[in-house]
Amino acid sequence: MKLHCEGIELSDGVMKAVKACATKTTSPILECIRLSAHNDTLTLLATDGEIAICKALRAEVLEEGAVCVPGKYFSDFIKKLENEQITLATEGDTLRITYGEAESALQTLNADDFPQIDFEIREQNVQLLSKDLKELIAQTTFCCAQDDSRPILKGCLLCTEGDFVRFTALDGYRMAVCRRPICGKEGDLRIVCPGRTLNEIGRMLGADEDVVCIYVQKNMLLVRIDDTILTSRLYEGEFVNVAGIIPHEFASVAVVDKNALDESVERASILARTDKNSVITFDVREGSMGISSNTSIGRVDETVRIALTGKDVLIALNCKYISDCLSAIGDAQVRISFNGSIAPCVITPTEGDSYLYLVLPVRTTA
Amino acid sequence: MKLHCEGIELSDGVMKAVKACATKTTSPILECIRLSAHNDTLTLLATDGEIAICKALRAEVLEEGAVCVPGKYFSDFIKKLENEQITLATEGDTLRITYGEAESALQTLNADDFPQIDFEIREQNVQLLSKDLKELIAQTTFCCAQDDSRPILKGCLLCTEGDFVRFTALDGYRMAVCRRPICGKEGDLRIVCPGRTLNEIGRMLGADEDVVCIYVQKNMLLVRIDDTILTSRLYEGEFVNVAGIIPHEFASVAVVDKNALDESVERASILARTDKNSVITFDVREGSMGISSNTSIGRVDETVRIALTGKDVLIALNCKYISDCLSAIGDAQVRISFNGSIAPCVITPTEGDSYLYLVLPVRTTA
Numbered sequence: 165m166k167l168h169c170e171g172i173e174l175s176d177g178v179m180k181a182v183k184a185c186a187t188k189t190t191s192p193i194l195e196c197i198r199l200s201a202h203n204d205t206l207t208l209l210a211t212d213g214e215i216a217i218c219k220a221l222r223a224e225v226l227e228e229g230a231v232c233v234p235g236k237y238f239s240d241f242i243k244k245l246e247n248e249q250i251t252l253a254t255e256g257d258t259l260r261i262t263y264g265e266a267e268s269a270l271q272t273l274n275a276d277d278f279p280q281i282d283f284e285i286r287e288q289n290v291q292l293l294s295k296d297l298k299e300l301i302a303q304t305t306f307c308c309a310q311d312d313s314r315p316i317l318k319g320c321l322l323c324t325e326g327d328f329v330r331f332t333a334l335d336g337y338r339m340a341v342c343r344r345p346i347c348g349k350e351g352d353l354r355i356v357c358p359g360r361t362l363n364e365i366g367r368m369l370g371a372d373e374d375v376v377c378i379y380v381q382k383n384m385l386l387v388r389i390d391d392t393i394l395t396s397r398l399y400e401g402e403f404v405n406v407a408g409i410i411p412h413e414f415a416s417v418a419v420v421d422k423n424a425l426d427e428s429v430e431r432a433s434i435l436a437r438t439d440k441n442s443v444i445t446f447d448v449r450e451g452s453m454g455i456s457s458n459t460s461i462g463r464v465d466e467t468v469r470i471a472l473t474g475k476d477v478l479i480a481l482n483c484k485y486i487s488d489c490l491s492a493i494g495d496a497q498v499r500i501s502f503n504g505s506i507a508p509c510v511i512t513p514t515e516g517d518s519y520l521y522l523v524l525p526v527r528t529t530a
Numbered sequence: 531m532k533l534h535c536e537g538i539e540l541s542d543g544v545m546k547a548v549k550a551c552a553t554k555t556t557s558p559i560l561e562c563i564r565l566s567a568h569n570d571t572l573t574l575l576a577t578d579g580e581i582a583i584c585k586a587l588r589a590e591v592l593e594e595g596a597v598c599v600p601g602k603y604f605s606d607f608i609k610k611l612e613n614e615q616i617t618l619a620t621e622g623d624t625l626r627i628t629y630g631e632a633e634s635a636l637q638t639l640n641a642d643d644f645p646q647i648d649f650e651i652r653e654q655n656v657q658l659l660s661k662d663l664k665e666l667i668a669q670t671t672f673c674c675a676q677d678d679s680r681p682i683l684k685g686c687l688l689c690t691e692g693d694f695v696r697f698t699a700l701d702g703y704r705m706a707v708c709r710r711p712i713c714g715k716e717g718d719l720r721i722v723c724p725g726r727t728l729n730e731i732g733r734m735l736g737a738d739e740d741v742v743c744i745y746v747q748k749n750m751l752l753v754r755i756d757d758t759i760l761t762s763r764l765y766e767g768e769f770v771n772v773a774g775i776i777p778h779e780f781a782s783v784a785v786v787d788k789n790a791l792d793e794s795v796e797r798a799s800i801l802a803r804t805d806k807n808s809v810i811t812f813d814v815r816e817g818s819m820g821i822s823s824n825t826s827i828g829r830v831d832e833t834v835r836i837a838l839t840g841k842d843v844l845i846a847l848n849c850k851y852i853s854d855c856l857s858a859i860g861d862a863q864v865r866i867s868f869n870g871s872i873a874p875c876v877i878t879p880t881e882g883d884s885y886l887y888l889v890l891p892v893r894t895t896a
Contacts, residue, residue: 234827237800237801237804237827237828240800241797241800241801241830244793244796244797244800245797258828264832265832265833266794266830266831266832266833267831268797268828268829268830268831268832269828269829269831270827270828271826271827271828427610428632430610431607431610431611431634434603434606434607434610435603435607438603460637461600461603461636461637462603462624462634462635462636462637463634463635464607464632464634465632465633465634465635466630466631466632466634467631467632
């Protein structure tokens with residue numbers, strides 16, 4: 165393999181591909197980026213066994229071929245060559261990198277040892293606006309489970325429903341359900357996609373009005389954005405049936421200014437976080453909601469104005485769970501609904517059903 | 531104690547004072563900020579036993595008095611009240627914080643238990659431009675020792691010499707000596723100031739052309755910048771006598787473009803850092819300097835143009851030490867001088883003597 169390319173383009177491509185490299189693995193090939201030169205294109209490919217990212221860029225190919233280089237060092241190095249014209253050439257078991265008057269080299273692994281990645285994924289698809297996908301991801305994946313106790317909960321359930329797509333994530337303490345319109349689809353989708361995959365897709369997304377197509381076939385997903393292709397395994401198995409979890413009637417419904425509530429919760433969290441239960445107490449009454457935390461270091465006692473329909477309620481919530489939800493919401497007002505102090509609290513828009521958050525209360529001894 | 535003040539001013543003051551709070555200590559009072567209200571001023575004071583920072587701000591004092599609050603929680607909390615008008619009032623063993631419709635409180639400690647800080651430090655002093663002090667600090671303190679094996683090396687030696695002040699820092703592997711003109715002095719200064727103190731002073735410094743006065747008395751130092759006063763203990767004992775360490779004659783003197791060298795060193799460091807010796811080899815010849823690192827992952831081989839006077843030399847240096855020095859230098863060109871491959875390498879300006887760095891070579895088996 166031998167080729168010339170622009171440092172700025174190679175650097176951009178390598179930064180994208182390296183995101184899929186494994187970091188802690190016993191398999192060195194998964195820490196590599198596979199370079200392959202063909203016609204007038206250099207293709208970069210990396211995978212950690214779950215996600216794969218492939219990025220094509222222009223190159224003057226003098227000799228076709230393929231090779232694997234350590235992803236982290238190659239990307240750190242190429243990042244420092246943005247202003248150079250670069251020549252890459254294999255030489256024995258090294259990749260020679262020539263730029264200006266310098267000639268450096270990295271040890272390589274055999275390109276044939278790199279895992280085969282299937283890019284023929286096309287059976288079903290759903291198309292939606294980049295803006296909508298970005299919001300769906302930002303408003304749900306933070307609720308995915310972080311630990312491995314129930315692996316499927318590290319994923320997010322994606323379902324098409326008529327002209328909409330719904331994303332559902334939950335970790336046993338809180339749940340997010342978000343809906344957005346789609347631009348089109350082929351077949352009906354019901355997949356569980358790793359939260360990490362969605363976050364990587366979120367970082368790749370371009371201009372708001374672009375239409376993004378998510379392809380699915382068996383247990384694989386594929387997204388193409390400009391010259392970058394991401395594929396990912398999907399989780400297999402049954403996701404939690406959330407239909408029965410969401411209450412449809414509430415004893416108390418409060419409408420509140422989102423920013424005022426968020427700021428109060430942030431201040432109460434400073435103290436609440438110092439306590440092992442991280443609890444904030446919400447005292448919901450007609451006209452006002454008291455937000456308080458009380459620890460050995462001190463107490464916060466604030467009040468925000470609300471419009472309440474229904475009964476007064478006193479409920480204790482984990483400060484992080486409520487604060488994560490409020491931070492993800494862009495609306496000026498939100499509706500918070502309760503069924504007493506031991507039932508989940510539900511946060512929704514005042515109009516429409518673009519998102520729904522459900523947070524389990526903390527049982528306190530008080 | 532009871533007073534009204536502006537959130538933005540209190541927040542600014544608390545952010546400054548909290549820098550002196552101890553973080554890991556068995557003495558809770560050192561984690562506190564002491565608040566005291568007198569006339570129309572609120573004074574914030576914090577100390578970790580080495581550094582103390584005192585900041586005065588305007589307040590409407592309704593009741594004079596003093597109290598100590600946990601520094602970290604108080605500062606985190608007040609940061610979130612920048613847009614509020616705040617009332618602080620002691621009540622039993624708590625400090626009530628009232629803002630808008632809210633009323634929070636923090637547990638307090640007795641102000642009498644807070645260490646006495648001496649602000650009567652005035653025996654000697656040296657005055658210099660803020661800009662010069664900023665540069666002296668940025669160009670030397672990174673060479674202070676980080677570990678406790680020789681505590682005095684965690685400090686920086688400050689000496690007045692006629693109309694100049696000299697800062698010297700060394701850690702056993704490298705040394706920095708920087709000189710700048712002073713605006714005036716009272717008495718001749720020779721003190722060892724903790725590197726951390728200087729870095730805090732560096733962060734406090736204002737406009738370049740302000741004149742800063744450093745006061746010294748016995749083993750204490752005091753600096754006042756606007757309404758903020760910092761005092762610090764000085765290290766006692768003899769600093770290393772560096773006069774004998776600096777060579778005055780060199781077998782080889784190279785003049786080199788600083789940025790070109792810095793960029794080459796950065797690239798070579800990416801590989802050098804992966805090796806336990808972190809070595810970069812410099813091959814200095816008439817017209818060119820080879821910069822190379824060679825590890826199991828790969829090799830970097832670059833060349834920068836130089837003007838050499840004297841003999842060729844091949845020397846191995848720790849990549850971090852050489853890179854730290856180059857990053858601290860603002861000049862377009864530097865002079866690098868050698869006395870063979872086992873004597874220290876010395877970096878100086880091409881004109882003047884505003885800085886001097888000395889880096890010990892690494893002995894390699896090659």
